[in-house]
Amino acid sequence: MKKNFRPFTLKLGILLLLLLLWNCGLSFFHGWVTLWWLGLLVNFLLIVGIAELIGKMIPSFYAPLYRRSLAVSFPLLLFLAWELLVRGGVLSPDWFPPPTRIVQALWELITKFDEFSKTSLLGRPWLWPGALWGGRPETVGELLAESHLYATLMRVFVGFFLGAIPGILLGMVMGVSPTIRTMIDATLSAFYVLPKIAIFPIMMLIFPDPFGEGPKIAVVAISVFFLVTINTMVGVRDIEPVYLEAGRNYGARGVQLFYHVILPGALPVVFAGLRLALGTALIVIIAVEFVRAKTGVGFLTFYYWEILSPEKMYAGLVVVMVLGVLLTAGLKKVEQWFMPWRRP
Known part of the structure; x- marks a missing residue:
């Protein structure tokens, strides 16, 4: 019809x-x-x-x-x-520069290399092939160190994996074992509510190099760990008992029950926790780079605020937003790969 x-x-x-x-x-x-x-x-x-x-x-x-x-x-x-x-004169261009000026500033951050700080947003990627084949005096590592974007992504990815892997393991154990869950849950909840940026000074005291990458990555890892642990525990704990009973009726025990019933049943909530944790990791590292860093997108954004260059400050914020969108989209692709039954 x-x-x-x-x-x-x-x-x-x-x-x-x-x-x-x-x-x-x-x-x-x-x-x-x-x-x-x-x-x-x-x-x-x-x-x-x-x-x-x-x-x-x-x-x-x-x-x-x-x-x-x-x-x-x-x-x-x-x-x-x-x-x-x-x-139209409604907003001040000094504090709210128009998007056309922000796009121009972003293009400058991408294409221009700062000879004073020896850094830029992307570094000098056009020199990477020469460094790979030995045609440049700089190594690939030295060229990557010039990139603010690489510094931020490296801290996010390393901290994310260091926090997510133990978080998933502990969350699985807590979800399966009521005894362990009862012992750890209250302590986990107490540490979870601490502002993650407040842990950064403690990390600076713990690590031998307080101004190196260790404290920054550790704060990201801790932020990710608590979110992933709690979500994984909830995902395992809230699996419908009828699914577990059906698995046992078909002969699944131990590892088989975990692999065929518990893990697939908990994966949606686990990946929801991973998405939250990835966003939190980006938020935390940008805040840390505001406070104590000489490279990174957060440092770049705060630096241009200090020297009163608002269009480049907004350009840094745009980079952060684009990173958030791309990282979330990438994690969704990984989620679809792990859970093909949920593909659209």
Whole structure:
């Protein structure tokens, strides 16, 4: 049966007309200067209504593509609104530089090498092939050390794996054994609520080189450990007893029961914990780099705040946000590989 799009088309036309009249009215009466927040709110509601109607008219075959386009177009609309508010004098360009200036600053951070600090956002990747084949005096390690992005990613990845692996193991044990869970749970909860950045001075006291990479990686690892442990324990503990009984009825015992029933049943919650832990790892390392680092995206962002270069400071924040999106997307791919039954 063919779907009747006439009511949707009429509503869509009305909403588009309202959107046009609202923005023209605000511009004509100079309402954007004083009521810009109301203008944005009404625009957002009208755009949501338009998107809803278009979504109902889109064929189901194109629905996934339409949802992805919404996810991309919304931040673009935010940047467009930001640009227009700055150009219109609503926001100060000194503290809220327009996105076009931020993009230019980001391009400078990527392409220009700071001869004073001997660093840049990406370092000098065009020299890596020569260093690999011995055609450069610098080694690959020395070239990587010039990159703020590499410094941050190295700390995140190393700390994440050092915290996630023991966290999964301890969480599995706590989930399986009520005795161990009762003994450790209260202590784990007490340490979990500590602000992770507050642990950093303790790590600086423990490690022989307080200004090296050890304390930074250790703080990330500790932050990841608690989140992964708690989520893994909950995932194992909350497996439906009927699944365990079904596994035993089919002869699964010990390792077989763990591998075929407990582990697959807990994986969704474990990966939820890993996603939270990965985001927390990035947040913690950026905060640590604000405080005590000479390289890293966090250091770069704080440095440009200190010298009052807001467009480059915002560019550093954009890099952090992009890192968060890419790391989460990568972990989702790993999750789909481990759990093929949950693939879309």
